[in-house]
Structure formats: structure tokens, C-alpha cells
Amino acid sequence: KQEVTQIPAALSVPEGENLVLNCSFTDSAIYNLQWFRQDPGKGLTSLLLIQSSQREQTSGRLNASLDKSSGRSTLYIAASQPGDSATYLCAVRPGTNAGKSTFGDGTTLTVKP
Amino acid sequence: ETGVTQSPTHLIKTRGQQVTLRCSSQSGHNTVSWYQQALGQGPQFIFQYYREEENGRGNFPPRFSGLQFPNYSSELNVNALELDDSALYLCASRTGGKDTEAFFGQGTRLTVV
Numbered sequence: 586k587q588e589v590t591q592i593p594a595a596l597s598v599p600e601g602e603n604l605v606l607n608c609s610f611t612d613s614a615i616y617n618l619q620w621f622r623q624d625p626g627k628g629l630t631s632l633l634l635i636q637s638s639q640r641e642q643t644s645g646r647l648n649a650s651l652d653k654s655s656g657r658s659t660l661y662i663a664a665s666q667p668g669d670s671a672t673y674l675c676a677v678r679p680g681t682n683a684g685k686s687t688f689g690d691g692t693t694l695t696v697k698p
Numbered sequence: 699e700t701g702v703t704q705s706p707t708h709l710i711k712t713r714g715q716q717v718t719l720r721c722s723s724q725s726g727h728n729t730v731s732w733y734q735q736a737l738g739q740g741p742q743f744i745f746q747y748y749r750e751e752e753n754g755r756g757n758f759p760p761r762f763s764g765l766q767f768p769n770y771s772s773e774l775n776v777n778a779l780e781l782d783d784s785a786l787y788l789c790a791s792r793t794g795g796k797d798t799e800a801f802f803g804q805g806t807r808l809t810v811v
Contacts, residue, residue: 589740619800628704628788629741629802674740676800685754686731686800688740 587612587679591689598665599697606660606692608675613653616678620649620660623672623691632660632673637680665696701725702791702803710809711779719774719806723791730772731800732764735786747772776808784810 588611598604608618617636621629633642633649635658641650648661658675672691679685701724711717723730729748733741743756747766761777770791776783786807790800 621802626786626805626807628702628804629790631799631801634799676740685743685746685756687743688733690738690740 587677587687589675589677589687589689591673591675591692593692594690595693595695597695597697600665600667602665602696603661603663604665604694606662606673606694608658608660608689610656610658610677610687612677612679613656614680615653616680618649618651618658619676619678619686620647620658621674621676623674625672629674662694665694667696667698670694670696702789702801704787704789704803704806706806707804708807708809710811713779713781713810715779716775716777717779717808719776719787719789719808721772721774721789721791721803723770723772723789724801727791727793727801728770729792729798730766730770731790731792732772732774733788733790734758734783735788735805737785741788744774779810781810784808 590609619634620632635651646663651658672693674691676686676688703722705720731746732744735741746754750766763775766772786805788805790802792798792800
């Protein structure tokens with residue numbers, strides 16, 4: 586059974602700091618890994634999708650890496666801003682059942698002005 | 699905006715009642731998945747529909763059922779509501795490839811009293 590863990594559960598940083606969010610998964614047989622942002626009480630906004638054959642993806646100030654063999658992904662946020670405050674979730678889509686994405690419980694980020 | 703819309707946004711029901719939640723998928727997407735997200739946790743996979751057929755199901759009882767229509771919109775039905783069914787219900791749509799990106803709606807907040 587695939588398990589996804591995100592550490593830390595919460596993180597508070599001053600504005601302008603670079604930071605890294607971590608995601609680990611137990612089964613390396615995945616099709617892809619996707620990072621999402623969720624504002625309180627809202628739906629999920631897709632940030633980055635990394636296919637199993639890729640090592641990293643970049644979008645603006647965000648960079649996500651994937652090390653499938655070790656079951657790890659990181660989301661790097663450069664020059665953090667108060668508007669980045671949200672919960673960040675990672676989800677893996679396993680190779681055995683393409684429909685079922687397994688999510689971590691997220692990291693809640695607060696960026697202080 | 700992802701193009702995935704859910705209705706209603708909020709709903710209050712009494713224990714034992716039945717509820718229907720609706721999802722309109724993004725144009726061109728033939729696959730819809732439903733998730734339940736309890737407060738402070740990551741989304742849990744309920745089931746997935748591909749071209750009007752259920753092709754994946756998570757660990758949810760049969761009182762959770764669904765439909766997908768020819769225009770690829772979808773419904774989630776929950777019978778005999780329990781207090782623990784109170785959650786944010788999310789739908790996600792994507793094209794049918796196994797490695798495609800999932801786009802989420804804003805969710806329906808269900809409260810069972």
C-alpha cells in the first residue's frame with residue numbers, strides 16, 4: 586500500500602527566504618508525482634507535475650525534483666512571499682492503478698511579512 | 699481557474715439523508731475522480747470514472763456511488779449520511795492517459811448534523 590508523508594507539517598518563514606518542502610513515498614512504482622497548493626477551504630491548484638522519467642520541473646519561483654529510487658520529492662520555493670502562504674500537498678499516481686492518486690497530509694506554510 | 703466546477707459549494711444535511719454532489723469537468727477531459735478531504739488531512743480517493751464506467755475505487759462503502767454522463771460531467775451520491783461524512787468533497791478531471799495532469803474543482807463542503 587502506497588504511503589505518502591510530508592514533513593514538516595507546518596513551516597513559518599520570514600518573507601524573502603528560500604525554502605524546501607519534502608515529500609516521501611513508500612512505493613517507487615509510480616507514473617508521476619504532482620504538487621498542489623490549497624488555500625483554506627478551497628480546492629487544489631496544480632503547481633507542477635513530474636513524470637516518472639523526469640528528475641525535475643520548474644515554474645517561475647518553484648522547482649520540484651523527483652528521486653524515484655529513494656522515494657523522495659522536494660518542492661523548492663525561491664524568494665518566498667506572503668502570498669505563498671497556503672498548504673502544499675504532494676500526490677503520487679501509482680503504476681498499478683492509474684486512477685488512484687495517494688496524497689500526503691500537506692505542509693502548511695506561513696510566510697511572514 | 700481550472701475549468702472544473704462543482705456544485706453546490708456548501709451543503710448542510712441531516713444524518714440519514716441522501717446527498718448528490720455535481721462536477722462539470724474541464725473541456726476535453728474524459729476522466730473524473732472524486733476525493734474526500736477531512737479537515738487537516740490529504741484527500742482520500744473515492745472512485746474514478748472513465749467514459750461513463752467506474753474504473754477504480756478506494757476504500758469507501760457502497761453507499762458512496764457515482765455516475766458519469768455522456769458530456770463527462772459527474773455526480774457523487776452518498777446515501778444514509780453519517781456524521782463522519784462531513785468533509786470537503788473534491789472532483790478532479792483529466793484526459794484519459796495514465797500520466798496526465800489532474801485539475802481540481804473548488805470543492806463542496808458537506809456538513810452532516
